[in-house]
Amino acid sequence: MGMTEKQKRFADEYLIDLNGTRAYKVAYPSVKKDQVAATAAGRLLRNVEVKIYIDEQLEKIHNEKTADAQEVLEYLTAVMRNEQTEEVVVVEGIGDGYSEARTMEKDTSIKDRVKAAELLGKRYSLFTDKMELATGDIVLKIGEWDDDG
Template sequence: MKLTPKQKLFVDEYLVDLNATRAYKEVYKNVKNDETAAVNGNRLLRNAKVKEYLEKRMKDREKRTEINQDKVLQELANIAFSNGSDFVKIVEKTFMDPVYDEEGNRTGEKPITYKTVEILSTADIPKNKLSAIAGIKQGANGIEIKLNDKVKALELLGRHLGMFNDKIDINGNMNVNNPFSGLTTEELKKLIKDD
């Protein structure tokens, strides 16, 4: 696997942000046109030697950082499949309400029961659910928990699984309910002239 020094530099630059156009322009300074850089950068990425070196560098980085696709998918799953009850609980509480007679003298107390929401201590939240928390702060109404975007996490997981297809399938029978489908070009032209 013998690469030129510029090919190695290209791979190093590409690994910064996975932008082949920017990496190509950074290594080949005489190229100023984005379109030219994009074409040549993508061509380099298809080069067998460059591709092999890039894959090796990415695997090395994965080992070094211990970040891999499984970990990323697990974090997304933690966010996507968390719910409010992972962070709070509804509890029933009782307080004693003073009871007064007609003259305003306290005669005793009666229990009043109510339900309230309590935030769980972070020590009581399962570790895999903590990644769903974007932030915790003391707000005007008490402690506020902001969660990461569950819908976005589900969307990213769905895309990874191939569940969502952004391509539009335009194949189909266009002659359905088309009153002009059997007419020739000459007949269509005649119809246009008659109008």
């Protein structure tokens, strides 16, 4: 059957701030009382078609605004490789005690590049701290050195 235009308008308005009362009053302007709008909005939010539409839209918003693991790894790699720049504000003296602010592109700092490399290394388990592997009576300590020889 599909949603009516007013139901779709309600759902779209609801997605703005998740306020059912406000959304209902926008979609159905003849309703003036908040309590009536709140009750009707609650009923509409339980409507299967409206609920599916809202859930689909929320999923789209989530997917568009949330970085996935691949995007994070690509960003960290770009930072580590100094392929990212950042815009910074610099103040320059122009004479007679006057100065002027301007923006300029700056390479990623060594500190930030090392941090990106560290995060990538952790992701790929490249670093190990003290680990103990126990098999029966044998205990191997990885990451510790025996000074006796």
